Amino acid sequence: MEEHMNDAVPPSQERSDGSVALRLTPAAAEMAKVAMQREGRPNAKLRVAVVGGGCSGFQYNLSFDDTVRPDDMVLEQDGVQVLVDSTSAPYLGGTVIDYVSGLHGAGFKFLNPNATRTCGCGSSFSA
Numbered sequence: 001m002e003e004h005m006n007d008a009v010p011p012s013q014e015r016s017d018g019s020v021a022l023r024l025t026p027a028a029a030e031m032a033k034v035a036m037q038r039e040g041r042p043n044a045k046l047r048v049a050v051v052g053g054g055c056s057g058f059q060y061n062l063s064f065d066d067t068v069r070p071d072d073m074v075l076e077q078d079g080v081q082v083l084v085d086s087t088s089a090p091y092l093g094g095t096v097i098d099y100v101s102g103l104h105g106a107g108f109k110f111l112n113p114n115a116t117r118t119c120g121c122g123s124s125f126s127a
Contacts, residue, residue, distance in 0.1 A: 021075055022048060022084065022095040028108060029078035031099040036064060045074075045081040048097070050088040058091065060110055090114075 024032070024046075032046050044064035053059050068074060071086040084092055095112040
């Protein structure tokens with residue numbers, strides 16, 4: 001049975017320009033911690049980025065990083081530090097990242113209010 005977006009997300013955090021930052025649901029934060037433990041990097045940070053490519057023009061990129069760059073926005077939610085670079089931030093404002101599982105597999109799901117079009121794979125969008 002597929003889990004749905006959890007409405008109990010942490011309060012939104014704002015960037016210095018007043019726009020709303022992205023949020024992790026508790027399920028997404030927990031799965032990020034599990035993945036960090038599995039990778040042997042329990043103190044790593046979760047980097048969320050937007051890169052060119054995919055069938056709709058942009059795609060999401062999640063990775064672990066130990067380095068905070070000068071242009072990074074740093075958020076902390078449910079014990080997970082999240083890094084977003086200044087180039088990706090405008091595309092991710094207001095985005096909620098959830099972790100869902102269902103008959104077709106499990107993974108991180110992005111609910112991005114900036115996306116004007118998404119593709120069936122769920123990891124590509126246009127803005």
